[in-house]
Amino acid sequence: MIAQQYKKMLEGKSVIREMAEFAAERGKVIGYENIFDYSLGNPSVPVPKEFTQVMMNLLSSKNPKELHGYSPSLGIPSVREKIAQSLNRRFDMNYTKNHIFMTTGAAGAIAHAIRCVTEPGDEVLTFAPYFPEYHPYIDLTGAVLKVVPANTEDFQINFTLFDEMLTEKVAAVLINTPNNPSGVVYSTETIKKLADFLSKKEKEYGHEIFIISDEPYREIVFEGADAPYVSKFYHNSLSCYSYSKSLSVPGERIGYVAVNPDSVDSDLIVSMCGQISRGIGHNCPPSIIQLAVSEVVDLTADMSVYETNMNLIYQKLIDLGFTCVKPGGTFYIFPKALEEDAKIFCQKALNYDLILVPGDSFGCPGYFRMAYCIDTEKVERSLPALEQFVRTEYGNSENKLNR
Known part of the structure; x- marks a missing residue:
């Protein structure tokens, strides 16, 4: 008999990987450059x-x-x-x-x-x-x-x-x-x-x-x-x-x-x-x-792009009415979704080619993660899509879209 513990783990596939796989498949249709993929935390800056x-x-x-x-x-x-x-x-x-x-x-x-x-x-x-x-x-x-x-x-x-x-x-x-x-x-x-x-x-x-x-x-x-x-x-x-x-x-x-x-x-x-x-x-x-x-034990890659990306995304999220703690590091941001179920929120975002990860598996239902380790140019192009998503799906909700 094969190990049942590991067999059972196959039922719990990583939602992060599922979102990344969706992005890859969608990219084959419209070009990956047109997918605003915030799923995987894969470093994007060059090696020193x-x-x-x-x-x-x-x-x-x-x-x-x-x-x-x-x-x-x-x-x-x-x-x-x-x-x-x-x-x-x-x-x-x-x-x-x-x-x-x-x-x-x-x-x-x-x-x-x-x-x-x-x-x-x-x-x-x-x-x-x-x-x-x-x-x-x-x-x-x-x-x-x-x-x-x-x-x-x-x-x-x-x-x-x-x-x-x-x-x-x-x-x-x-x-x-x-x-x-x-x-x-x-x-x-x-x-x-x-x-x-x-x-x-x-x-x-x-x-x-x-x-x-x-x-x-x-x-x-x-x-x-x-x-x-x-x-x-x-x-x-x-x-x-x-x-x-x-x-x-x-x-x-x-x-x-x-x-x-x-x-x-x-x-x-x-x-x-x-x-x-x-x-x-x-x-x-x-x-x-x-x-x-x-x-090169005391060196790092030039990671300044991550702070640039964070500031762009954080400001847009705040402008759109999201509740969000401003990151002090990493290349992740973790806002509160605009509805109770973050899984549904992230599914709706797919219609706008925004790949977001619901926070349930991180121990915080109702939140979602964006991994902004992507080119700044792509972050900038994603912001109108984010705004369109929010205003189309939640424009008549109780969330105030401007502060």
Whole structure:
């Protein structure tokens, strides 16, 4: 008999992928350039020229075995050391290479981090809105993901409901800042309050509660946003990072777990990750990509277009009467739909070749996500379509279309 658990998962296809597939098929009919596809969070800015040059230099100067052979199970030591030094420079930490474990992107980082600090039956809390893939990431480990309902006023943490849900069964809290899908950045005040709260609960319950900080959008922060480095504020913390967004290399699948040196058993966790890899197959990320990112460890792609796009879309949404928290980073925005059922709202938008993603799977029914990692020219062309959609479908509703 085949595995029933995974068979059942086939019934729950990602709505994000469904919308992207619709956009691709519709594009074959009218040309994809005429589809305003806000479905997938696929970085749209070019890879830094320095990264391309590093790759060329490596291929022309290094021994092929070094570039294409297996890396050590924990990652290449020189790469881990450079990442530790970078984090120390930028965030005033005290990492060494022994606190860095190389992974296949942030997903691989979370896969290891969860297994390091939970046992089957433990609970992991996260906060809506949240990335839907957190459910398979956590639930398939034997731990149980539970979601704290959203604070829709500003999408910071709802501490009242968090307090109600944080029981002795909770072994870890999974946070994502800057956040997919809201684009909101947890403020220093929020992170300090979370750290103080968990420190008190650790003493009360007599066991550690880890923060697992999912940080693939850490470098996409807009002007004026307060974006603290989470591990700076809490001892039992694991930072899960990916270069997919910062360098625009999602297909290269490279990231890391950074173990806070002040955490419990910090000298063991990276080695434990190596053992976890034996069981889940997330082992030995590509050697050449490890070496390449280590040469550009403090660089990012030019991501200014994301802030430009955000401002264009946010202003149009506000002008059209939407309720929307202004993003502080990422390339997502998460407005409230103009009717109760966001799925119906997004279905109606398809008639205007607007591909939007309903917020139900993100834990926020009634909201929708727009991934604006597309060319600014296309964003600008989409705005009249958005206005036509709203005025045609909702012009006589109670929503005020001008403020």
